[in-house]
Amino acid sequence: MGRSPCCEKAxxxxxxxxxxxxxxxxxxxxxxxxxxxxxxxxxxxxxRCGKSCRLRWINYLRPDLKRGNxxxxxxxxxxxLHSLLGNKWSLIAGRLxxxxxxxxxxxxxxxxxxxxxxxxxxxxxxxxxxxxxQEASTTISFSTTTSVKEExxxSVKEExxxxxxxxxxxxxCKEEKTPVQERCPDLNLELRISxxxxxQPDRHQAxxxxxxxxxxxxxxxxxxxxxxxxxSVIVGTIGSSSSAGSKTGYxxxxxxxxxxxxxxxxxx
DNA sequence: AAACAGTCCAACCGCTGCGTA
DNA sequence: GTACGCAGCGGTTGGACTGTT
Numbered sequence: 001m002g003r004s005p006c007c008e009k010a011x012x013x014x015x016x017x018x019x020x021x022x023x024x025x026x027x028x029x030x031x032x033x034x035x036x037x038x039x040x041x042x043x044x045x046x047x048r049c050g051k052s053c054r055l056r057w058i059n060y061l062r063p064d065l066k067r068g069n070x071x072x073x074x075x076x077x078x079x080x081l082h083s084l085l086g087n088k089w090s091l092i093a094g095r096l097x098x099x100x101x102x103x104x105x106x107x108x109x110x111x112x113x114x115x116x117x118x119x120x121x122x123x124x125x126x127x128x129x130x131x132x133x134q135e136a137s138t139t140i141s142f143s144t145t146t147s148v149k150e151e152x153x154x155s156v157k158e159e160x161x162x163x164x165x166x167x168x169x170x171x172x173c174k175e176e177k178t179p180v181q182e183r184c185p186d187l188n189l190e191l192r193i194s195x196x197x198x199x200q201p202d203r204h205q206a207x208x209x210x211x212x213x214x215x216x217x218x219x220x221x222x223x224x225x226x227x228x229x230x231x232s233v234i235v236g237t238i239g240s241s242s243s244a245g246s247k248t249g250y251x252x253x254x255x256x257x258x259x260x261x262x263x264x265x266x267x268x
Numbered sequence: 269a270a271a272c273a274g275t276c277c278a279a280c281c282g283c284t285g286c287g288t289a
Numbered sequence: 290g291t292a293c294g295c296a297g298c299g300g301t302t303g304g305a306c307t308g309t310t
Binding site: 014015016017052055056059060102107109110111 | 275276277278279280281
């Protein structure tokens with residue numbers, strides 16, 4: 001079947017943007033706001049396809065972009081987030097205000113990869129290069145007991161939005177033997193599907209989860225007091241109708257309503 | 269000064285997921 | 290349930306730039 005092209009290629013410019021094109025795009029978005037990328041080029045008088053306009057705006061023209069070198073702190077944060085999220089550049093970019101996914105992706109490929117290799121770390125797996133490859137499993141390393149884990153997971157699989165959580169969790173925690181925590185001791189993203197914490201005497205204080213101590217995702221990233229700090233909130237269950245799920249509260253990467261919402265987490 | 273190699277990064281391409289009719 | 294349009298994402302490309310010989 002074949003989809004019609006997103007734009008009439010014969011009548012669109014390609015390649016580097018000119019100053020005039022930039023000005024037109026900026027002026028249009030200032031007046032009309034973002035969105036409707038397909039119709040934007042025509043409305044703005046640009047001989048570009050909507051995709052190209054969107055990319056130019058997001059990666060280069062947006063006023064809130066932070067230009068310039070990455071700081072050491074940003075470097076380390078990118079490494080940690082990559083070890084947890086993989087090549088999810090947009091999610092990583094969501095944690096770095098003023099940085100774009102494209103910028104981070106380029107920076108990763110040009111700087112950080114080499115940096116990790118020099119440290120003897122495989123940038124793909126974040127393991128020592130000489131460490132023998134281990135078979136990946138999809139078992140999720142939760143801090144609850146295995147039986148609870150399995151029960152939780154099986155119940156979670158019942159609904160589509162939960163499947164997203166499972167796949168994300170499986171992606172992040174590739175294997176049981178080497179919890180993420182070990183690789184990033186100071187960035188605790190421990191994943192839990194468990195009973196909601198009932199007693200939390202002190203906000204942001206590490207809370208007990210099945211014998212281990214952990215912080216919520218927001219706090220682990222230094223976002224205490226952010227609206228996504230789940231230390232202060234008894235997080236909801238996955239889906240109101242899930243019987244098994246109702247006894248397995250979740251507190252997973254700041255997700256709300258069963259939808260991954262990394263970007264909603266504000267960076268202080 | 270010229271040639272070449274390596275690096276950087278803006279932009280493109282193709283795919284995927286979501287919303288809608 | 291299916292087809293389609295659209296926005297967004299990640300991988301890749303290629304031109305510009307910089308350093309080295």
